[in-house]
Amino acid sequence: MLFAGIRSTLLVISINSLFISIYTKNAFTQKALSNPPSASHSSRLNRKLGKDQELLIPFWTLEPGWGTQLEVRNNLAQGSLEVTPICGPGRVPSTSCPLLHFLQIR
Amino acid sequence: MYAAVLVQRLGHLISFHFDAYPIFPEFSSGSREGIWWLPQSTSDGYVVISNFAARMVKGRLIFTADEGRYATELALAPHQTQRISIRDAVQRAGFKGIQGGIRVEAEADVASVYVAEVLFDESAGFSAIMKVFERDRNLLQQSYTLRAPLIGLATPDPMLAYPTGTILHPNILVRNAADTPVNAAVTVKWRSPKTVGRFPLKLVPLAPEETRLLDLTTLQKDGLPADANWANVAITYSGRPGDLVAIANSYDTTTRYGIQSPFTDSLSFMWKGGMWHVDPQHNTLITTGNAGKKDATVALTLFYGENGIYELPEKTLAPGEQMEVGSLIRNQIPDKKGRVLPPDAMEGSYEIKDLKDTQIGYLYEGKVITYKTFGHATYGCAECCMYGGVG
Numbered sequence: 001m002l003f004a005g006i007r008s009t010l011l012v013i014s015i016n017s018l019f020i021s022i023y024t025k026n027a028f029t030q031k032a033l034s035n036p037p038s039a040s041h042s043s044r045l046n047r048k049l050g051k052d053q054e055l056l057i058p059f060w061t062l063e064p065g066w067g068t069q070l071e072v073r074n075n076l077a078q079g080s081l082e083v084t085p086i087c088g089p090g091r092v093p094s095t096s097c098p099l100l101h102f103l104q105i106r
Numbered sequence: 107m108y109a110a111v112l113v114q115r116l117g118h119l120i121s122f123h124f125d126a127y128p129i130f131p132e133f134s135s136g137s138r139e140g141i142w143w144l145p146q147s148t149s150d151g152y153v154v155i156s157n158f159a160a161r162m163v164k165g166r167l168i169f170t171a172d173e174g175r176y177a178t179e180l181a182l183a184p185h186q187t188q189r190i191s192i193r194d195a196v197q198r199a200g201f202k203g204i205q206g207g208i209r210v211e212a213e214a215d216v217a218s219v220y221v222a223e224v225l226f227d228e229s230a231g232f233s234a235i236m237k238v239f240e241r242d243r244n245l246l247q248q249s250y251t252l253r254a255p256l257i258g259l260a261t262p263d264p265m266l267a268y269p270t271g272t273i274l275h276p277n278i279l280v281r282n283a284a285d286t287p288v289n290a291a292v293t294v295k296w297r298s299p300k301t302v303g304r305f306p307l308k309l310v311p312l313a314p315e316e317t318r319l320l321d322l323t324t325l326q327k328d329g330l331p332a333d334a335n336w337a338n339v340a341i342t343y344s345g346r347p348g349d350l351v352a353i354a355n356s357y358d359t360t361t362r363y364g365i366q367s368p369f370t371d372s373l374s375f376m377w378k379g380g381m382w383h384v385d386p387q388h389n390t391l392i393t394t395g396n397a398g399k400k401d402a403t404v405a406l407t408l409f410y411g412e413n414g415i416y417e418l419p420e421k422t423l424a425p426g427e428q429m430e431v432g433s434l435i436r437n438q439i440p441d442k443k444g445r446v447l448p449p450d451a452m453e454g455s456y457e458i459k460d461l462k463d464t465q466i467g468y469l470y471e472g473k474v475i476t477y478k479t480f481g482h483a484t485y486g487c488a489e490c491c492m493y494g495g496v497g
Contacts, residue, residue: 055109055126058156058220059187067116071381073108073455081107088185 060087108378108455119231119362122224129158129217133242138221139283139351140208140238141317142169142192145361149232151192151225155210157182159218169195170315171206180210182219192225205317207281208238232361237368241283241348250350251342252369254278255393255472258356259296260323263335265389265430266476268363276322276356278339282312284349291342294325298334305330312350338395338472339369347371367472373397375467378457382408382431383475385452389432391474394458398468403461408434410447410454417441420461 060068074081109126142151157163165180167190176199182188196206212219223236259276262268282288292307305325312318326332343350357364382390396402406429408416418429419442431447433439438446460467 053107053128055107055128056156056158056220057109057111057124057126058222059113059122059124059154059189060111061113065116065118067114069112069114071108071110071112073381083107088187 108380115226115228115233118228120226120228120233122233122235124222124235127220130240131217132244133217133240135244136216136240136242136348137212137283138210138219138238139241139281139348140221140223140236141205141279141281141351141353142196142208142223143205143225143234143236143279143353143355144193144196145204145355145357146227146230146232148229149193149225149227149361151223151236153190153192153195153208153210154187154222154224155180155182155190156187156220156222157185157215157218158220159215160184161215163212163215163219165210165212165219167195168209168211169199169201169206170209170317171196171199171201171203173199173201173203175199175315176201180212192223205279205319207283207315207317209283210238227361230361232357232364234355234364234366235368236353237351239283239348239351242346245346247344247346249342249344250347250371251340251397252350252352252371253338253340253395253397253470254352254354254367254369255338255395255470256365256367256391256474257322257337257339257354258365258367259330259334259337260326261333261335262363263391265391265432266363266365266474267389268358272358272363274356274358274364276337276354278320278322278341278352278354279317280309280312280320280341280350280352281317282314282349283351284345285314287311287313288343288345288350290350292320293340293342294322294330294337295339296325296330296334296337298331301331303330338393340397341369365474370470373468373470375463375469376457376459377469377471378455378459380456380471380473381453381475382456382473383453384432384435388452389430389476391476392429392431392456392458392471393473394469394471396460396468397470398463400463402463402467402469404469405459405461407457407459408447408454409456410451414448414451414454416445416447417443 062068070085072083110123112121112123114121153167161184163182167178167180169176176195208223210219210221221238223238225234225236226232257276258274260273262272262274280290289311290309292309294305294307296303305328322337339354341350341352352369354367354369355364382392384390394404403420405420406418435447435449435451440446458469458471460469
């Protein structure tokens with residue numbers, strides 16, 4: 001487990017290719033946004049309180065001459081989140097995302 | 107939680123940001139729709155297609171243009187990402203134009219197939235994100251409005267720090283991804299240093315699969331002041347989300363200098379998690395808009411350091427008005443509690459909320475971070491939330 005106990009912070013983690021999954025344990029609620037007439041299909045954030053969550057990022061790379069920063073922020077007003085980045089260059093995702101740089105800001 | 111990655115070509119002008127999203131299992135029938143654009147003969151780009159499912163997904167990648175369509179079969183292994191050159195696909199298709207459509211269809215697990223599109227040109231120092239939209243066939247047909255809050259107009263805002271004499275060529279690429287003609291009404295609200303104004307535009311209906319470039323510079327003939335710096339644009343149409351997709355680009359003739367503003371149909375009473383950055387090489391511009399019919403009492407809060415909070419007085423950020431974070435620091439402007447941002451505050455996050463409407467809300471937001479070293483500007487997005495301290 002990486003980044004245990006993040007609280008109201010934005011983490012910037014320089015990492016190295018192809019997709020990233022981010023598991024968040026004991027996560028949060030977001031209200032379904034249905035605000036007609038502009039109800040957004042892209043805003044169907046109907047996540048359940050207290051359940052593990054997963055966010056997906058389609059691409060990252062550390063090919064020569066390239067760098068990637070991962071930014072993560074806990075938007076909870078109170079409470080911590082346990083966050084585990086999983087980097088997958090192919091069929092076998094790994095929890096050992098190569099970390100080059102770590103910067104924490106709020 | 108908010109998460110994103112910033113992918114950078116080290117020491118060059120090329121950078122892309124990819125937001126993190128959950129899988130929406132209710133997106134069970136539809137496609138991903140985008141627009142390809144190759145503004146220079148040296149421009150290229152990638153369509154990045156990721157299969158987050160634990161099983162193989164088959165589908166099609168379709169490029170469209172005035173000449174027709176060019177389809178490629180896809181077979182994505184579990185957890186596989188494929189990267190397809192746009193220049194290569196356009197050449198294979200024999201397309202002669204500089205713009206067209208992109209569609210990704212999946213035979214199953216469409217919610218698990220993510221698509222992103224980036225453009226780049228190393229010789230010109232150009233990079234851009236081309237937003238890809240979901241087109242969900244299960245959603246209702248009704249009136250939808252796409253909004254872009256920070257479109258750079260011909261005369262760049264000085265905060266962008268472009269060389270003197272730089273002129274941008276703002277355009278909106280709009281594509282009809284549906285199989286019937288689409289009528290769209292466009293409203294351009296512009297802002298110059300001294301005044302504001304608006305233009306309603308009525309478009310000739312877009313034919314199925316038509317991709318059209320709207321040149322906003324032509325509005326100068328209709329009275330758009332040459333010194334106007336910014337516009338926010340709303341496009342209203344009837345159909346389903348994703349039937350109409352749009353992307354705003356403002357670049358100079360070389361594409362070396364420029365800025366994008368993403369279109370979205372998302373509205374909320376609260377946006378949080380976006381990042382601001384101010385130092386000798388960076389500055390940040392934040393804006394919000396009110397798409398509702400009632401007044402919104404807008405509060406903007408900046409977070410920095412361990413526990414630093416800076417709260418702009420409510421209504422200070424009127425709908426459509428922009429706030430330059432760097433000037434708040436440079437000029438030591440007190441917040442509503444008399445606090446100032448310390449001169450060494452360089453980065454943090456921000457939150458925008460409607461204090462009146464705490465249930466639905468009709469706010470949208472936009473942000474630009476400038477990078478003075480390279481004359482580069484990138485946009486970012488916060489995430490919508492709910493009251494009660496969650497999200």
